[in-house]
Amino acid sequence: MFSILIPTLNNFKYLKLSIESIQKTSSLNNEILVHVSEDFNSETKNYLKKENILFTYSKENIGLCSAINLIANKASKDYLIYAHDDMYFCPDWDKYLKKEIDSLNHKNFYLSGSMIEPNSGHIIYNCGETIEKFDEKKLLNNIKFLNIDDHQGSHFAPHCVHKEIWRKVGGFSEEFNPGIGSDPDFNMKLWNEGVRIFKGLNNFKVYHFGSITTRKKKNFKMNRGDKTFLKKWGISTRFFKKYYLMSKTKYYGPLKGPEISIKYFIELILCKLKSKFIF
Numbered sequence: 001m002f003s004i005l006i007p008t009l010n011n012f013k014y015l016k017l018s019i020e021s022i023q024k025t026s027s028l029n030n031e032i033l034v035h036v037s038e039d040f041n042s043e044t045k046n047y048l049k050k051e052n053i054l055f056t057y058s059k060e061n062i063g064l065c066s067a068i069n070l071i072a073n074k075a076s077k078d079y080l081i082y083a084h085d086d087m088y089f090c091p092d093w094d095k096y097l098k099k100e101i102d103s104l105n106h107k108n109f110y111l112s113g114s115m116i117e118p119n120s121g122h123i124i125y126n127c128g129e130t131i132e133k134f135d136e137k138k139l140l141n142n143i144k145f146l147n148i149d150d151h152q153g154s155h156f157a158p159h160c161v162h163k164e165i166w167r168k169v170g171g172f173s174e175e176f177n178p179g180i181g182s183d184p185d186f187n188m189k190l191w192n193e194g195v196r197i198f199k200g201l202n203n204f205k206v207y208h209f210g211s212i213t214t215r216k217k218k219n220f221k222m223n224r225g226d227k228t229f230l231k232k233w234g235i236s237t238r239f240f241k242k243y244y245l246m247s248k249t250k251y252y253g254p255l256k257g258p259e260i261s262i263k264y265f266i267e268l269i270l271c272k273l274k275s276k277f278i279f
Contacts, residue, residue, distance in 0.1 A: 003075035007067035035067035063177025096203035107162040153245025154200030181225020
């Protein structure tokens with residue numbers, strides 16, 4: 001049912017754990033697709049071949065957006081899930097996600113998971129900040145107690161969209177490579193296509209070590225995604241998440257659009273002014 005798209009960069013141990021978690025906790029007929037950048041050593045290659053996992057490879061780091069767009073073209077399932085290579089998928093994730101999709105009975109949605117992280121995330125719970133300290137048993141024994149409300153406007157991975165919607169908006173915008181700001185940009189493109197369901201699901205949980213790959217700043221020529229977004233759309237990511245997506249609020253149903261107020265207009269004018277001075 002799901003094609004799980006994972007970009008990876010010099011991160012074999014975490015990638016292996018992520019794949020193993022998907023294999024252990026999936027109950028549906030899903031597929032995993034990986035894009036490997038730069039470090040295509042025999043360990044990574046042999047493992048992916050052994051597990052019959054379809055992968056693509058680039059000698060250079062082509063960036064998260066380009067990597068996901070590349071492997072999305074190989075997906076055979078109807079629903080695409082974008083995930084990080086340091087995410088551990090928790091039990092029954094796909095069962096709950098399918099149940100939510102079935103209840104909607106249409107394709108115009110953006111559904112995302114809830115991240116359990118040691119120091120931030122949707123749910124703060126420390127089961128190890130590194131793979132060496134990861135306490136899988138602790139996580140699984142306590143997962144039923146780690147809950148939040150379903151929430152509005154989540155723009156974080158892992159997220160799920162229908163393949164037709166992905167193709168309609170052109171996937172990720174590659175001007176956001178290596179990836180900063182690409183998620184809210186993708187949501188803005190969905191918004192402009194009429195999508196109003198942006199829902200974070202409590203029961204679709206992953207344990208996230210905290211973007212291990214993107215923390216390796218030496219691997220990236222960093223892009224100021226906030227500036228790219230502001231220049232492209234004329235509003236800031238903060239403004240979009242606050243007034244459009246209603247991020248970090250309890251889910252109540254499809255979004256209706258910004259609630260107009262004096263504060264809204266003041267912040268909108270400030271965004272427009274800032275966008276004029278971006279080079």
